[in-house]
Amino acid sequence: MRIEDLIGKQLGRYKINHILGRGGMAAVFEAEDTMLRRLVALKVLYAQYVADANLVERFRREAILAARLEHAHIVPIYDVGEADGVVYIAMKLLTGQSLQDSLLIDSTLSPERVGEIVRQVASALDYAHGRGVVHRDIKPGNVMLDADNQVVLTDFGIAKSLDAPGLTTTGVMVGTPDYMAPEQIDSKIGPVDARADIYALAVMAYRMLTGARPFDGSTTDILLAHLSRVPEAASLRNPHVPPSIDAVLSAALAKNPADRTKSAGLFARALNEAIGSPTGIAATPPPGAKQAVVIPSVAAEQIVAKAQGATQTSAITRRKRPSTWPILLLIGLIITGVLMFVTDTVLDNRQEAKQTLATEAAERGQYQTQVAQIGITQTALAAQINPTPTATMPVSSTATVEASAPSPTAEAAQPSQAAQTTARPVATQVVPIASSPTSAPTNNPPTPIVATPTVLAACVGPLQGGFGTLWRTNLNIAEALGCPSSGEAASTASIQYFDGGMMYWVGNSDQIYVYYGAAASGSWQSFANPNDPSYDEPRETAPAGKLEPIRGFGTLWHTISAIRSALSWANSPEYPITGVVQYFPNGMMLFSPALEGRPDRIWVMTNDGSWSRYTDPN
Known part of the structure; x- marks a missing residue:
């Protein structure tokens, strides 16, 4: 039986209206819950997989795992069942479109929009990870954008419970190649845990920012690249991406899970901070405002330690007026150093600006010369x-x-x-x-x-x-x-x-x-x-x-x-x-x-x- 043949049929209490989408293992229909009188999304396992007890069990486990997760950014599960040899899961019907469909129309999203989507998905992942559930298939097709632009994470079909034995055979890779972490490809690298989801979330952010996946080619080429290659910096692929984002993505895409960003929430926070200050340079204050001077943490600790030492010396020798010139000298040296740094920076920026202007002027002159050499007026052309x-x-x-x-x-x-x-x-x-x-x-x-x-x-x-x-x-x-x-x-x-x-x-x-x-x-x-x-x-x-x-x-x-x-x-x-x-x-x-x-x-x-x-x- 073809999957389309289910349209108009009744599965248990659900009457199937029309198909919404298809995946690797199942199709999703809009259906009516005839008992509760509401529309639901009905996920139906393809007929060729029903005979595979392992896959059916994994399919049912999706409902069990997802039903345990009550979160604003995780799709609610209503029911799981089987009727007329068809296995299904009933879940909330979401309005809107998938992130994958959105990217098919607009291949790139603004950094601010990417930061917001990542923040909401990370919130769902941190919640799931805190309850011992790893998604293992984070990708745009499993992220829904509802009518209010809220993000909902779906499809826990291959999710793994950290406190239960796995259902996949040893050596079998589970996931989508474009978004798979190295440890999902090679089990020798380490166990598949929450850090695999962080890696996939970073790949998805890269895709949204640049309009391209980090690696292209055949499935084998992509898997090998995840194991050994470093992707091109996102800011080089898309000049609208702030360079400050590159380091954030690099940390979350570390090949060794131990070197990776520790949680999805930390990755989202770092990404949004990088988007908030694209150049990594503090904004120029308005005229008359006092400009804050950022002192490196090591220098700050040294200054505090010296200040504490000076206070203790003053308490011991209260009867003797302490000499203030060493403190004044230290303060003077600090102020002088800061002024020299600021002056050098301003001079460097001015010199760079002059060079940029000179280059632009030369390019304009060259362009005008080329136009003049054409020798064809608009009328003649x-x-x-x-x-x-x-x-x-x-x-x-x-x-x-x-x-x-x-x-x-x-x-x-x-x-x-x-x-x-x-x-x-x-x-x-x-x-x-x-x-x-x-x-x-x-x-x-x-x-x-x-x-x-x-x-x-x-x-x-x-x-x-x-x-x-x-x-x-x-x-x-x-x-x-x-x-x-x-x-x-x-x-x-x-x-x-x-x-x-x-x-x-x-x-x-x-x-x-x-x-x-x-x-x-x-x-x-x-x-x-x-x-x-x-x-x-x-x-x-x-x-x-x-x-x-x-x-x-x-x-x-x-x-x-x-x-x-x-x-x-x-x-x-x-x-x-x-x-x-x-x-x-x-x-x-x-x-x-x-x-x-x-x-x-x-x-x-x-x-x-x-x-x-x-x-x-x-």
Whole structure:
């Protein structure tokens, strides 16, 4: 029986409504508790695992362990049971989305947001650790963000009770490779205890801050890296990450558990302190305020000791007026040292600032020289890009028509130095809805209308090949996208067709574009490529003639139910292609070569989340 066959069925007192998500061992459904008249999340073990007594026991143990943990940031467990050969756990239905889903849309989070998420997860972990429970699978997929942005830790499916014998076989690794501590990989390093959760929490923080996991590659490569490699500093991967965070992450990611940060709470506190003072330098006080001088702890202890010694000497020799010049000399030396340190620091900062300004000035001069050497005025460039128009221009009458345009060049054109760069378009994040197009695509020739060259003539920017011809000859596209400010860029890419749409991966940006609609127009979304190694191989049996997506496409398809519902099964393999992309202020263009009888195509995507497709017959 397929897991989808449970929808609409009754399991004990629970009527299953629809699927919420899937994991490695179980799927989660929204269900109605017919006895208490409330909605719950029902976690159901996959049928192929029910015969494994060890896994069933581990599944039941999740409910027992989690039910013992009553904490604001741990999902409450209501019930555990079995009906019609199906084993399930009933828990509180959480609104919102998982951290994993959030990161698929925004690949990085602000340091402040990361600090808050880590603080709440650490609070839950310290509570669990204090009661002898280790989670062992901390990762974004097991962290829920509710409607109030509160964090809830879920899935204690492989949790370990420190006061009970384990259920896993000796030598078997348990966890998710990207987030596994070294001791989970090699038992010789030490026992798996609370410090493994701290390591995984630090990996998750690294992922949120940088948009990437510390190590990439095959599962074997990742496991070996956790054992022997030091990840690149987070501040080097993302310049918006304060360098002060690097040391905090390094301590929590220590290979030896004995060297690791001692508790999740201490890690969270250190991380938030580092975020609070990104540069590690005290803020400049307002004018007139007294500036505090920080004295090293060793020096402070010496000063206190000397002060205590002076007090004792004064008590013994009360009749004799003590000489004050040694104390004054000591104070003078301290003040002089502090002033010298501050003066040197100010001078160093001023010198560094001068050097920075000089470097920036040189770079500006070099840039201006390069621009001057181009020798093409905006008027001349506009005339070159937009030749004198003919009396009429063919413009498609509707967005669903596939208009003709020559294919873009395979070589990426270098953008003009004078051109102003713009940010890549970001799609409006709308929940995809599987629906039929309002009109069927047609291959009727486009309707010629009289073109107005005003918009075209005013544009300055590289336009060539199929993209340029389509932009020049279709006024609707030109007005929708705006004037280009960067040239075409060839990129490694891949494409896969589905019954309800398509997925397109662009290697240069490592983005996956999901197209909803099987006709010649529809809506689209953009996601950072998740590429979870656990989805490198098929996990289900596809219907006849259909395929299950894998790798990055498969990760999105499995983990975001709305995408799976809208696209359904793939009807083609994932094809590696040479793609071409060009960005515009209000959208972008993508090129796909002829595949499976489909012609060369250009996909026009606008920032309102809509796309239209145009053939490229040449």
